[in-house]
Structure formats: C-alpha cells, structure tokens
Amino acid sequence: MAEASRTSEARRDAVFGRWVLFSPARSRRPTDLKSHNPTNPSPGPGTGAEAPKPSCPFCAGRESECAPQIFRVPPDESLPWRIRVIENLYPALRRDVEPPPPAPEGEAEAEPGERAVRGFGFHDVVIETPRHDVRLWDLGAEGVRDVLLAYAARVRQLGEHPAVKYVQVFKNHGASAGASMAHSHSQMLGTPFVPPSVTSRLNCMKEVFDSSGNCSLCEIRSKDILISETPNFSAIVPFAASYPFEIWIIPRQHLSYFHEIEQDKGYVVWNTMGQLTVNIKLLLCCLQALDLGSLLKTMLQKLSKQLNDPPFNFMIHSAPFGLSSSCLSYTHWFLQIVPQLSVIGGFELGSGCYINPVFPEDAAKILRELDCST
Numbered sequence: 001m002a003e004a005s006r007t008s009e010a011r012r013d014a015v016f017g018r019w020v021l022f023s024p025a026r027s028r029r030p031t032d033l034k035s036h037n038p039t040n041p042s043p044g045p046g047t048g049a050e051a052p053k054p055s056c057p058f059c060a061g062r063e064s065e066c067a068p069q070i071f072r073v074p075p076d077e078s079l080p081w082r083i084r085v086i087e088n089l090y091p092a093l094r095r096d097v098e099p100p101p102p103a104p105e106g107e108a109e110a111e112p113g114e115r116a117v118r119g120f121g122f123h124d125v126v127i128e129t130p131r132h133d134v135r136l137w138d139l140g141a142e143g144v145r146d147v148l149l150a151y152a153a154r155v156r157q158l159g160e161h162p163a164v165k166y167v168q169v170f171k172n173h174g175a176s177a178g179a180s181m182a183h184s185h186s187q188m189l190g191t192p193f194v195p196p197s198v199t200s201r202l203n204c205m206k207e208v209f210d211s212s213g214n215c216s217l218c219e220i221r222s223k224d225i226l227i228s229e230t231p232n233f234s235a236i237v238p239f240a241a242s243y244p245f246e247i248w249i250i251p252r253q254h255l256s257y258f259h260e261i262e263q264d265k266g267y268v269v270w271n272t273m274g275q276l277t278v279n280i281k282l283l284l285c286c287l288q289a290l291d292l293g294s295l296l297k298t299m300l301q302k303l304s305k306q307l308n309d310p311p312f313n314f315m316i317h318s319a320p321f322g323l324s325s326s327c328l329s330y331t332h333w334f335l336q337i338v339p340q341l342s343v344i345g346g347f348e349l350g351s352g353c354y355i356n357p358v359f360p361e362d363a364a365k366i367l368r369e370l371d372c373s374t
Contacts, residue, residue, distance in 0.1 A: 013240035017204035058183035060130035093121025099163035122190035137300035145293030155259035158190040174311025209330035217332040242354040
C-alpha cells in the first residue's frame with residue numbers, strides 16, 4: 001500500500017497509543033536516508049586500523065577508575081573479565097538515600113498534583129566488552145547473549161528491593177543519542193515509581209485486550225513489516241513506527257517480564273572458565289537467550305550498514321514489578337531500537353504525535369533484503 005500510493009497517512013499505534021503521520025514527501029527515497037553524524041568513534045575489528053590504546057575508565061586495566069563493581073562475567077577474579085556491571089559514577093538516582101515511604105495500603109501510589117520525593121533509586125552501567133574498539137554487534141551471538149543475561153540477572157537483583165517498582169534497561173550509542181562514553185556500554189535505572197510512559201503503555205494495551213481479547217503484540221501478523229524471524233523472536237518495523245527504521249524485537253511467546261527470559265528454567269551461571277554452564281533444565285532457556293542475542297546482533301548490523309552507523313537508542317520495555325496477575329494477559333515485553341536520523345521538533349513536542357518520512361513496509365523491505373554476511 002505504501003509503495004503504491006506514496007501519499008501521507010496517519011496511523012495509530014496499539015502499544016503506546018500514539019498517532020504517527022507518514023509523509024514520504026518530506027524525505028528522499030527511503031534508501032537514501034543515512035545518518036550524517038556517524039558514531040564510530042573507534043574502528044570495529046577487521047577495519048584494518050590499529051586498535052586504539054585504552055583511553056577510558058571502561059577499558060581493561062583501568063577498573064580502579066570506575067565506580068564500585070556489582071558483578072562481573074566470569075565471576076572468577078583470576079580470569080580476565082568479559083562483562084562488568086558497575087554503579088554509575090554520576091547517578092541520576094542514589095542508592096544511599098532513604099527510599100520514599102510506601103503508599104498506605106488501599107491508597108493510590110500518588111495523589112494528583114505536584115509531588116516531590118527523595119531521589120532514591122539505582123543507576124547502573126553494564127560494560128559490554130573490555131575492548132575500546134569493539135561494539136556490541138561486533139561480539140559473537142554468544143557474547144551478545146551474555147550481555148542480555150547480565151541485564152536480566154541485575155534486573156532480578158533490583159527487583160528484590162521492596163522500593164524498586166520498575167527497571168528501565170537502555171543503551172545510548174553515539175553522543176547525539178546521549179552516550180557520554182564511546183566505549184560500548186548500556187545502563188539501567190531502578191525507580192521507586194512506575195514511569196508514566198509505562199503506565200500509558202499498559203493502559204493502551206489493556207484497551208486493546210478488553211476490546212479484542214488479544215494481546216497487542218501477539219496480534220502482529222503482517223509479513224510486510226517483518227524483517228526477520230527466529231523460533232523465539234520476531235524483528236519488525238512496527239505498523240505505526242514513530243521513527244524511520246525503528247525496530248522492535250518481540251518474543252513470539254507471550255511473556256510479560258524480560259528478566260524471566262530464563263527464570264522458569266532456573267538461573268544461568270557462568271563457570272570459572274567464563275562459559276555458560278548448561279544442563280537439561282537450562283538448555284531451552286539458553287537457546288532462547290542465544291536466539292535473542294543473534295537477532296539483536298543482526299538488527300544492529302543492518303542498521304549500521306544501511307544507515308551509515310547512526311546514533312541510536314535501544315530500550316527494553318517490560319512490566320513493572322508486582323503487577324497483578326490479571327494484567328499479565330495483555331503485557332508483553334519487547335526491545336525497541338530507535339536510530340537517531342531526525343530532530344524532534346515543535347509539532348512532536350506539542351502534540352505528542354510524530355512525523356515519519358518512511359513507511360514501515362518500505363523500511364522493513366530494505367532491512368529484510370540487506371545482506372550483512374560480507
């Protein structure tokens with residue numbers, strides 16, 4: 001439909017409830033859309049350039065310059081580390097202040113109107129590799145899997161704190177996407193409240209479920225927006241993508257919590273050699289995590305190749321802790337990747353609507369047909 005008409009169209013998203021205006025006249029051909037601000041502060045492996053000398057506190061050998069470590073992979077301190085989870089040296093929320101008092105039983109979490117609470121929370125950093133010249137998608141599928149499992153392990157730890165209501169896992173790649181360090185890393189914030197965008201997302205998905213009896217993300221059927229599919233996950237350009245070449249990676253099984261990616265089959269542990277210890281109980285869950293790691297790697301490679309290594313953000317949208325079991329039928333976690341190819345203007349800020357110059361079907365076709373094997 002997009003290719004035939006090439007006229008503007010407004011679409012409403014069934015997960016965030018946003019309206020998006022698709023206006024191909026505002027851009028050149030979709031294949032011409034490239035980042036004019038490529039990130040690539042350090043060459044990836046195989047570029048022919050010499051690996052730079054360690055130049056930041058995230059590099060191996062400069063661990064003492066970082067904030068305290070929470071855990072590492074592998075856990076054996078006598079072996080070189082591959083992943084480190086540390087406290088953020090400049091946290092947005094502080095773990096050393098008293099948490100806000102819980103709402104009295106039977107009362108709403110917050111009264112209407114203005115409110116101020118202490119800035120309690122957790123702000124952590126996941127250093128994805130000890131090498132300064134390696135990006136997340138330069139790792140093998142197993143390496144990306146291990147980063148994802150480190151996210152899940154830390155989210156589970158934070159979920160044990162009674163005052164933490166939600167954990168937002170995210171990655172900023174490139175200065176214009178919010179990254180203050182070039183070394184490949186991601187972050188997470190554990191908040192003492194459920195962020196309003198999460199509440200809005202759940203409310204929107206509940207409306208769809210109440211109306212149709214189906215989960216918004218289980219209902220995606222169109223092959224036109226599909227980029228790639230594995231036994232456990234689908235990668236799509238969403239029907240009402242707010243951003244050009246936006247990608248969602250969605251579990252094909254209905255799952256509400258990202259951190260339960262292997263929870264039902266037991267914990268994944270790393271042995272002293274830094275390898276995943278796998279038994280029969282863990283086999284299926286490890287394959288699921290490897291599936292996700294492989295698909296995420298491929299999607300990031302495709303975006304880098306097609307869009308000239310653009311700045312991007314990715315976010316994991318999960319359910320809040322302690323969600324009522326009656327809400328689990330319509331909550332479905334997913335990973336959203338947003339390349340930063342345009343500037344958010346006054347219309348978007350004022351209306352909450354977005355303008356996207358690339359129809360999702362066109363973006364999906366381009367990414368689907370792009371070969372990253374060379």
